Amino acid sequence: MARKRRPETDTEMLDYVAAPGEPVEAEPVGRRARRAAEKAAKAERKAAQAPLASSKRQGRFGIRSMGIAYEAFQSLRGRSMRTWMTAIGIALGIAATVATVGLSSTSAAAIAERFDATEATQVTVSFSNNMRDAGFAPTLESSERVRGINGVVDAGVFCASGEERAASRTESQDYVRDVPVFGMEPGAMDAFGFEFTQGAAFDAGHVARDDRVAVVDESAARDLGFSSLDGGPMIYLDGLEYALVGIYRAPEGEAKLTGAVVIPPTPCMDADATYGAAEVFIRTDLGAADKVADTAPTAVFPESPENLSVSKPSDLRSFRKGVENEMQALLLGLAAVSLVIGAVSVSNTALVSVMERRSEIGLRRAVGAARRAVAMQFVWESTLIGLIGGLFGTVLGVNVTALVSLYRDWQIVFEPGLFAAGPIIGAVVGVVAGVYPAWRASRIPPAVTLRA
Known part of the structure; x- marks a missing residue:
């Protein structure tokens, strides 16, 4: 049979x-x-030749963008915990970027406001070392001419000792502290904004008589044991006796004057080699600094104004802007690293998802889904993860900026486009992260279903 x-x-x-x-x-x-x-092989050829726009043959796996996006959304909902954990990486990177840009703008506005109130009114005219070596130095008449310029509030000559000097309250120097020493006119102390807690500044009479008088910063006074000026105390600098007439508090923003001793400007006028080149420090009315900077060199040294250098607010503003740009570039670089880490996390998660869903992908290919449709779904999934991370990262970054600004008492400054940039950047990172996993998914053959 x-x-x-x-x-x-x-x-x-x-x-x-x-x-x-x-x-x-x-x-x-x-x-x-x-x-x-x-x-x-026959099923794979059939899938590759299937018409892309045919909803009858594609069924619910059609390649219409909205349909694929909806399926991607439903797929993410089914794995919500993994979706949120993956989106955190993107969220942190976007939050860092938004907070960096927001805090940079906010702090720049706060600094600019403070700058306009202080540094924008300061002008310094400097004698070069070559001029000092040649015997040229400012005179009392130089600063007097500068004070006559329209827009000048106060002005005066000053110079700094090249090295710190030994200071003591007794001639025997039983206790010595090394301190920086400045030679300074009374007008320069007014221009710097000295505030005296005890006594007062020496005056033009002391300078004219070349009296040995001095004022000391309150921190140096404490270290040297000057609790008060009762009894006319003396201070000794490298063994030379000076009458202590005042104790001051260092002006805000002038760290070089903290812990210092100030004497009349005799070393500046004499071009003393142990002191640095003399300078004329000028305080101007707000908005008058540029005009004063153009006129001051001629007033200080009419014979050769071109040999003087001038530091004015515009120069300081450019320097400040450069520092801000460098800091912002550094912080944005760190934020970019966070975004790269987030993108790698999304890509890795999508790749694991592809491996777990090989049978599902093979079944779709077997019933006619084109490679492009499969790839598009995985790109949409990673894009949605990036978009979610971008939205929450933007909210987090804005709140961080607001909290820091509130703590520092700054007015919050945000570029309007920053709110839209966060989600867009997140979506772009998601697209980039999903390209390779989507390509891998599109290469899975229908035979996987048959083997399963």
Whole structure:
């Protein structure tokens, strides 16, 4: 009796089940493997040739963008915990970027406001070392001419000792502290904004008589043991005796005057080699600094004004802007690193998802889904993760900026486009992170379903 072949189609399978007692012809293993491979190849060619716009053949796996986006959204909802954990990486990077830009803008506005109230009114005219070596130095008449310029509030000559000097309250120097020493006119002390807690500044009479008088910063006074000026105390600088007439508090923003001793400007006028080159410090009315800076060199040294250098607010503003740009570039670099880490996290999660869903992807390919449709779904999933991270990162960055500004008592300054930039950047990072996993998903053949 002839042996019956093993059923291959559904109809043959039903006939075989109806007559279970009949023997079945065994098919060689090699032939079965070839036939399975031929079926898989045929299904793959069929999927590749399927029309992209055919909703009937694509079913709910059609490549219409909105449909694919909706399916991607539903897929993420089914793995909500993984989605949120992945989006955190993007959120932190976006938050760092938004907070960096926001705090940079806010702090720049606060600094600019303070700058306009202080540094924008300061002008310094400097004698070069070559001029000092040649015997040229400012005179009392120089600063007097400068004070006559329209817009000048106060002005005066000053210079700083090249090295710190040994200061003591007794001639025997039983206790010595090294302090910086400045030679300074009374007008310069007014221009710097000295505030005296005890006594007062020396005056023009002391300067004209070349009296040995001095004023000392309150921190140096404490260290040297000057608790008060009662009894006319003396201070000794490198063994030279000076009458202490005042104790001051260093002006805000002038760290070089903290812990210092100030004496009349005799070393500046004499071009003393142990002191630095003399300078004329000028305090102007707000808005008059540029005009004063153009006129001051001629008033200070009419014979050769071109040999003097002038420092004015515009120069300081450029320097401040450069420092701000450098700091912002550094912080944005750190934020970019955070974004890269977030992108790698998204890509890794998407790749793991592809490996876990190989059977699902193979089934879609087997029923006619094109490679492009499969790839687009994974790109949409990573894009949505990036968009979610961008939205929450923007909110987090704005709140960080607001809290820091509130703590520092700054007025919050935000560029309007920053609110939209966060989600857009997050979505772009998501797209980039999803390209490779999407490509891997599109290469999964329909045969995966048959093997499963």
